[in-house]
Amino acid sequence: AQKVTQAQTEISVVEKEDVTLDCVYETRDTTYYLFWYKQPPSGELVFLIRRNSFDEQNEISGRYSWNFQKSTSSFNFTITASQVVDSAVYFCALSESYTGNQFYFGTGTSLTVIP
Amino acid sequence: DAGVIQSPRHEVTEMGQEVTLRCKPISGHNSLFWYRQTMMRGLELLIYFNNNVPIDDSGMPEDRFSAKMPNASFSTLKIQPSEPRDSAVYFCASSRTDQNLYEQYFGPGTRLTVT
Numbered sequence: 001a002q003k004v005t006q007a008q009t010e011i012s013v014v015e016k017e018d019v020t021l022d023c024v025y026e027t028r029d030t031t032y033y034l035f036w037y038k039q040p041p042s043g044e045l046v047f048l049i050r051r052n053s054f055d056e057q058n059e060i061s062g063r064y065s066w067n068f069q070k071s072t073s074s075f076n077f078t079i080t081a082s083q084v085v086d087s088a089v090y091f092c093a094l095s096e097s098y099t100g101n102q103f104y105f106g107t108g109t110s111l112t113v114i115p
Numbered sequence: 116d117a118g119v120i121q122s123p124r125h126e127v128t129e130m131g132q133e134v135t136l137r138c139k140p141i142s143g144h145n146s147l148f149w150y151r152q153t154m155m156r157g158l159e160l161l162i163y164f165n166n167n168v169p170i171d172d173s174g175m176p177e178d179r180f181s182a183k184m185p186n187a188s189f190s191t192l193k194i195q196p197s198e199p200r201d202s203a204v205y206f207c208a209s210s211r212t213d214q215n216l217y218e219q220y221f222g223p224g225t226r227l228t229v230t
Contacts (some may be wrong), residue, residue, distance in 0.1 A: 031218050035218060035219075037221075043204065043223070043224055043226075044221060044222075044223050044224065045206065045208075045221035046221075047218050047219070047220060047221075050217065070171045087153045090116060091158070095217050101146055101163075101165075101210060101219075102160065102163060102171060103148075103160065105157070105158045107157050108158075108205050110155065
């Protein structure tokens, strides 16, 4: 079974629109970590954020915000006022304490921001 | 600080040849990961090391693949003999697991083409 599900394969939005990327995870562990990565067309994988299971505070960084809800096992990512430079593939990942620091990646969501 | 360094960035080789990919993790990081990314299979974890010791190599596709980490600052992934289906982008990533810092930092990747 998939530990991390990103149901949205591709999303297109017009510049300046807000967009939310969904991530649903599955774990039996009580201590775990969630991550988001960005992969722009150039190909590198860029770390965006880490969230610990014991910290459900939402986080905002500029136009980016993350909503972590343990009750629904979700860790969603919202980009406000999207820009063309946000066009990329975004990956959500899970790390569980009992399996060490191995990551389980989702299949990614390809975001295209149309000017 | 320098990020994860991978070499070569591009490799084109003929079927049957030996290929060696190299990785230098971020200084001070104690975990190292090798991933493969293709359109069909997405991001796959091949093997990872903690403190230079291989922990999980269950993702290594077959005996043609081998990985070593002789010291904390260097790792290799070798394919011998290479086959066209090995064509992919290979990423190396590193992380430090003390202080509960588990995010992985990725290198730029090696694009391997086997003809």
